Amino acid sequence: xxxxxxxxxxESNEEEPVHLPCNHSTISGTDYIHWYRQLPSQxxxxxxxGLTSNVNNRMASLAIAEDRKSSTLILHxxxxxxxxxxxCILRAGYGQNFVFGPGTRLSVLP
Amino acid sequence: EPEVxxxxxHQVTQMGQEVILRCVPISNHLYxxxxxxxxxxxxxxxxxxxxxxISEKSEIFDDQFSVERPDGSNFTLKIRSxxxxxxAMYFCASSDYFPDTQYFGPGTRLTVL
Numbered sequence: 521x522x523x524x525x526x527x528x529x530x531e532s533n534e535e536e537p538v539h540l541p542c543n544h545s546t547i548s549g550t551d552y553i554h555w556y557r558q559l560p561s562q563x564x565x566x567x568x569x570g571l572t573s574n575v576n577n578r579m580a581s582l583a584i585a586e587d588r589k590s591s592t593l594i595l596h597x598x599x600x601x602x603x604x605x606x607x608c609i610l611r612a613g614y615g616q617n618f619v620f621g622p623g624t625r626l627s628v629l630p
Numbered sequence: 631e632p633e634v635x636x637x638x639x640h641q642v643t644q645m646g647q648e649v650i651l652r653c654v655p656i657s658n659h660l661y662x663x664x665x666x667x668x669x670x671x672x673x674x675x676x677x678x679x680x681x682x683x684i685s686e687k688s689e690i691f692d693d694q695f696s697v698e699r700p701d702g703s704n705f706t707l708k709i710r711s712x713x714x715x716x717x718a719m720y721f722c723a724s725s726d727y728f729p730d731t732q733y734f735g736p737g738t739r740l741t742v743l
Contacts, residue, residue, distance in 0.1 A: 552730075563634075563721045563734035564673060607673075611730070617663060617675035617686060618732060 524608045529625040532598045540593040540624055542608030547588050550612045555582065555593045557604040558623070564607065567593065603628045632656040634735035636722050642741045643712055651707045651738045653722030662705045663723040663732065664697065666690070673721065679705065712742045 525543040532538040544553065555567040568575055568582045570591075575582040581594040595602055607623040635654045643649050655662050664676040677687040679697055696708045705724075709716055719739050723732040 554731075558673070563719075563723075563737050564732075566731045566733065569731065617665075617678050617688075618673075619675065620665075620673040622672055 524610060524621060526606070526608055526621065526624045528622065529627065531627045531629060532595075532602075533629050534600060535597050538595040538598045538602070538626065538628075540595075540606050540608075540626065541590065542592070543590045544608070544610055545589045547610055548612065551610040552612070553582065553584060553588075553591050554609045554611055554618070555580070556607045556609065556618070556620075557602075558607070559601075559604045564618075564620070565604075567606070598626075598628045600628050600630060602626065632733075634722055634724055634733050636720075636735040636738050638738060639736070640739045640741070642743065645714055645742055646711050649709050649712055649740065651709075651720050651722075651740070653705045653707075653724075653735055654703050655705055655722065655724030656726075656733055657703070659724035659726050659733075661685075661725045661727075661732075662697075662699070663725075664707045665721045665723065665734075666718040667721065667737075668715075668718045676707070676720075709740075712740075714742050716740060717742045 552571050554569040556564040557567050558564045568580050570582045583592045605623040605625050609618050637652045662679040665673050667673045675688050677691045678685045694710045698706050719737040721737045722735045725732045
């Protein structure tokens with residue numbers, strides 16, 4: 521799997537938008553961009569994924585750069601429950617394992 | 631909403647003992663995985679399982695580990711002779727063929743004394 525780079529930590533105020541960046545300059549044409557998060561003492565949780573176009577779901581939005589070398593996970597209104605480690609992962613094929621990096625630890629301040 | 635379940639939530643064992651960690655994947659999923667996370671460290675892949683056989687395994691998954699799908703619902707990870715360094719959270723995950731999103735269970739905390 522291609523490598524991703526994320527900031528170690530970020531901070532946000534409650535009810536403000538959060539933009540979590542991810543660089544993946546060596547992404548290949550078939551790599552999907554996945555975002556997972558891990559709340560304290562829980563298993564990783566799916567957030568969103570995409571290939572080329574921007575994606576929206578009830579949890580977040582994913583903005584993918586035109587050259588696909590970077591992407592941004594957008595939480596529109598951060599809540600205290602969004603405090604977690606967020607992982608950006610690239611995967612090329614079905615059934616392949618995820619390679620988790622250290623992720624970005626998001627702190628949400630009340 | 632369907633979810634992956636794992637039992638037990640916490641397992642304490644003595645070094646050298648065998649443990650079996652159990653998972654019930656989401657019922658229509660085809661791919662099954664085990665990951666582990668040592669306290670304070672990143673999530674690490676152990677093994678993936680498809681069509682009743684191991685499809686991929688990491689260097690961590692040595693001869694002391696084995697996986698099995700003994701019936702149509704359970705997926706188990708066996709550690710034959712536990713070591714202190716096996717103490718970790720063990721997460722089971724499952725996915726369908728498409729859209730290939732992996733759903734993780736809540737984990738089993740294994741403590742080896």
